[in-house]
Every structure is written in structure tokens, then in C-alpha cells.
Amino acid sequence: xxxxxxxxxxxxxxxxxxxxxxxxxxxxxxxxxxxxxxxxxxxxxxxxxxxxxxxxxxxxxxxxxxxxxxxxxxxxxxxxxxxxxxxxxxxxxxxxxxxxxxxxxxxxxxxxxxxxxxxxxxxxxxxxxxxxxxxxxxxxxxxxxxxxxxxxxxxxxxxxxxxxxxxxxxxxxxxxxxxxxxxxxxxxxxxxxxxxxxxxxxxxxxxxxxxxxxxxxxxxxxxxxxxxxxxxxxxxxxxxxxxxxxxxxxxxxxxxxxxxxxxxxxxxxxxxxxxxxxxxxxxxxxxxxxxxxxxxxxxxxxxxxxxxxxxxxxxxxxxxxxxxxxxxxxxxxxxxxxxxxxxxxxxxxxxxxx
Numbered sequence: 001x002x003x004x005x006x007x008x009x010x011x012x013x014x015x016x017x018x019x020x021x022x023x024x025x026x027x028x029x030x031x032x033x034x035x036x037x038x039x040x041x042x043x044x045x046x047x048x049x050x051x052x053x054x055x056x057x058x059x060x061x062x063x064x065x066x067x068x069x070x071x072x073x074x075x076x077x078x079x080x081x082x083x084x085x086x087x088x089x090x091x092x093x094x095x096x097x098x099x100x101x102x103x104x105x106x107x108x109x110x111x112x113x114x115x116x117x118x119x120x121x122x123x124x125x126x127x128x129x130x131x132x133x134x135x136x137x138x139x140x141x142x143x144x145x146x147x148x149x150x151x152x153x154x155x156x157x158x159x160x161x162x163x164x165x166x167x168x169x170x171x172x173x174x175x176x177x178x179x180x181x182x183x184x185x186x187x188x189x190x191x192x193x194x195x196x197x198x199x200x201x202x203x204x205x206x207x208x209x210x211x212x213x214x215x216x217x218x219x220x221x222x223x224x225x226x227x228x229x230x231x232x233x234x235x236x237x238x239x240x241x242x243x244x245x246x247x248x249x250x251x252x253x254x255x256x257x258x259x260x261x262x263x264x265x266x267x268x269x270x271x272x273x274x275x276x277x278x279x280x281x282x283x284x285x286x287x288x289x290x291x292x293x294x295x296x297x298x299x300x301x302x303x304x305x306x307x308x309x310x311x312x313x314x315x316x317x318x319x320x321x322x323x324x325x326x327x328x329x330x331x332x333x334x335x336x337x338x339x340x341x342x343x344x345x346x347x348x349x350x351x352x353x354x
Contacts, residue, residue, distance in 0.1 A: 026082035027056040032066065034090040036354075039068035051090070066090050072312040078256040086253050091289055091330070093303055097315045098352040102147060102334065105130055106345035110336055111167040111176075112325045116228070116288070118190060119325060119334065120169070120176045123151075124162035125345050131155040131162045133178060135190050136348060138328050152176070153194045161186060220263055227290035232272050232306055234286060234293065237263040247276040257307040270306045279307040287326045294333065296324045301333065301351070315351050330354075 032041045034051040041049045042065040049055060051066060057080045066074045071092035078086055105126035110119045117139040123130055133153040153161050161178045168177040176188040177200065187200040221235035243261040251274075259277040263269065270279045270293070283295025283304050295302050298321045304311035314333065323336035332350040339349075 027058055028080035028082055029085045030055045030057055030062075030064070030080065031085060031087040032064075032090075033088055034066055034068070034074075034092055036068065036071075036092065039066045039071075039090070039092060041066055051088075064088070066092070068092055070094055070096070072310075074310050076256070076309060081252075084252045086256075089291065091292060093312050093314050093353060097317065099315075099317070099339075100350050100352060102136060102348040102350050103134075103149060104347060107134075107336060107348045108162065108346075109164060109166050110136075110323055110325070110334075110348060111169060113169050113190070114171055114173045116326065117328050118173070119348070120152075120167040120188075120190065121348070122162040122164055122167070129154060131160075133161050133164070133167070133176070133188060133194075135176075136334075138334075152188055152190055152192065153178075153197070159186075159197060161188075223284075225284075225286060227286050227306070228288050229290040231274050231290060232270055234268065234270050234281070234284065236268050237265055239263075239265055243271075243278055245276065251275055255307055257309055259307075270308075272306075277307075281306070281308040282311070285324070285326060288328050288330045292330075294324065294326055296321065301335070314353070320346055 031054050032049065032051045037052050039051045040047055041051060041053070044063050045065070059080055059082045061077065061079050063077050064075065066088065071094055074090045074092060080086060105123050108122040108124055110121040112119055117137065119136040119138070121134055121136065123132060123134055130151070132151055132155045134149055134151050137148040137150070155162050164178040164180055166179045168179065169175070170177065174189070176190050178186045178188060180186070185200045186197045188194045188197070220237055220239045220241040222238050223236045225234040227233070241263045243263065254275050255272070255277060257279060260269070260280045261278050268281050268284060270281050272278070281293060281304065283293035283302060285294040287294055287303070291306055293304050293306055295304070299316060300313050301315040301319070301324055302311055302313050315335070317337070318339065319335040319337040325334040327334060327350070331354040332352045335349050335351060336346045337349055338344050338346040
């Protein structure tokens with residue numbers, strides 16, 4: 001029994017029997033996982049297995065490609081080292097956009113809550129009882145459910161919040177601030193029907209403190225956005241700087257994508273707090289996976305990995321630039337667009353990824 005346990009441990013660490021050398025050969029382990037699973041795994045352009053599975057590979061550099069019909073392929077060059085495990089954790093994105101309406105009475109100035117589970121917006125062109133401020137709740141439920149829309153303020157003859165310039169959220173997500181012209185602000189509870197509102201004072205927003213060990217980065221960066229799992233931070237460099245090393249030792253299974261530690265002003269980067277690695281990226285919004293970034297131009301919406309690789313276009317139809325929101329469970333992306341030329345008022349639509 002003891003011998004059997006020892007053998008099991010040896011093979012679990014990546015050792016295989018080498019019949020040519022009549023001994024044990026040290027290998028690395030590739031754990032190829034994907035969502036959805038059942039994708040084909042190509043190693044150096046050779047179909048080798050399907051996800052989800054594990055492979056023992058000789059130490060060396062490999063080109064890994066994961067392919068599934070109907071989805072954009074995933075590809076990366078990686079270095080397999082002996083006795084190390086490398087996990088892919090691939091999220092595959094569909095090639096064809098599946099667009100579905102989330103609202104039908106219009107949606108003006110949508111604003112995402114800090115916890116990324118709710119969108120506040122105004123309705124101004126529906127019936128008198130529908131005009132006002134609404135919340136789209138995206139939390140909970142299976143991927144095919146469109147979320148829960150509810151009204152939190154109904155316009156009155158004395159106060160018309162559907163004409164708000166913008167909606168802001170307090171940092172704790174407990175209040176929605178409707179901003180009107182003339183520096184008027186009204187505070188709304190997103191969980192109830194609000195009545196008898198009183199004008200509120202200006203709202204000041206604060207940012208989450210940056211890790212003290214990254215003082216150089218904190219002083220040379222702006223627009224800091226932590227990933228949902230708080231293991232990475234997305235930021236824009238404000239001045240030239242070179243990031244000093246925090247970790248002096250190699251971590252097994254580290255991301256093989258080459259990093260960039262010399263910062264250039266105006267460029268966007270992701271810093272991995274666990275692995276002490278820094279990557280140049282283009283996209284600027286975190287998805288809930290904490291491994292992907294959402295970005296857009298005035299013509300298309302893209303998703304990439306947090307290290308800037310595997311960038312794919314998920315939508316290239318009409319949408320209003322600046323209003324692109326991730327669904328909490330990454331099952332879809334929410335956009336603001338008008339698909340009916342006879343009804344120019346925009347609505348919220350979902351681009352379904354699952």
C-alpha cells in the first residue's frame with residue numbers, strides 16, 4: 001500500500017515512465033478547461049484531446065489552440081516546466097451575435113451600479129404612469145432570464161426626473177443620484193418606490209485605496225479599476241515610470257504572456273497583484289470572470305483576456321458609444337441602441353454570450 005501511494009504521488013507530480021531511457025521522466029501537466037466544454041485541443045497544430053482533460057507534456061514551448069464550432073478560437077504560446085501545472089480556464093465567445101431587447105419603452109442615460117448588478121435609467125416617452133426612473137436588476141436567475149425591471153420613481157407634475165442629465169451611484173450602491181440642470185440632485189433608493197423627494201447636496205465619489213506596496217504605480221496611474229475578485233487592477237498611466245519587482249521568486253504556473261513594466265503616459269495596463277506582472281491592454285472594462293476585459297469603439301465591441309491576448313469582436317452592429325455594460329455572470333453584454341428608425345428613442349438590448 002505504501003509503494004502504491006508513492007507511485008501515485010510521483011505520477012501526480014508529472015513523472016512518466018520513459019521506456020527508451022528505462023526510468024522516470026519529469027514532465028509538466030496541462031489542464032485544458034473551457035467554457036463551454038467539449039472543445040478540441042490542438043497542440044502544435046495537432047489535435048490532441050478535448051476539454052476538460054489533463055495532459056502530461058515534456059518540458060518545452062508549445063502552441064496551444066482551443067477550438068469549438070460557433071465560437072472564436074483561443075490560442076496561446078506557453079512554456080511547460082517539469083512538475084508544474086498550467087491551467088487554461090478558457091472562456092469561449094460566440095462568433096454570431098444574439099441580440100434581444102431588455103426594455104421596450106426607452107432607456108435614457110443608463111448608469112451601472114458599483115457592484116455591477118443594477119442599471120439605473122430614465123423612461124420619458126411612455127405613458128404618464130411609466131415615465132420616471134427605473135432599475136434593471138441583473139443579479140440572480142438563469143442566463144436566459146432578462147433581468148427584473150422596476151420603477152423606483154414616477155414623474156409628477158412638480159418633479160420630472162426622466163429629464164435628468166445623468167444618474168450617479170453612491171460608492172456603496174445604496175443610492176442613485178439623479179442630476180438635473182441647475183445643479184439640482186435628488187437621491188433615490190433603488191429598492192423602493194420613492195416619493196416626496198428632497199433635493200440633495202453634491203455627491204463626492206471616492207476611489208478604493210491602492211495597495212501600499214505599489215506606491216510607484218499609484219502615483220503614476222489614473223482610472224484605477226479593480227477586477228471583481230480584486231486580484232488585478234486596470235489603470236491608465238499618467239507619467240513615464242518603470243515598475244520595480246515586488247516578487248523576487250518565480251511562481252509556478254505563471255501566465256506566459258510577456259509583460260511590460262515600462263509605463264508610457266496615456267496607455268492602459270493591467271497589473272496582476274498575485275503574479276506581480278504588468279500587461280499592455282486596449283479594453284477598459286472588467287468582466288465578472290476577472291480574466292477578461294470589455295472594450296468598444298464607435299463601430300464594434302470586443303473582448304480580450306486581461307493580458308491583452310485573444311481579442312475577439314463580439315458585436316459590430318449599431319449602438320450608442322459609451323453605453324456598454326457587462327452582465328454579472330458574463331452570460332451577456334448590455335448595450336444601448338435604437339434598431340427601429342421610426343422610433344429613435346434608444347432601448348437596452350442584450351448581446352447573449354451563452
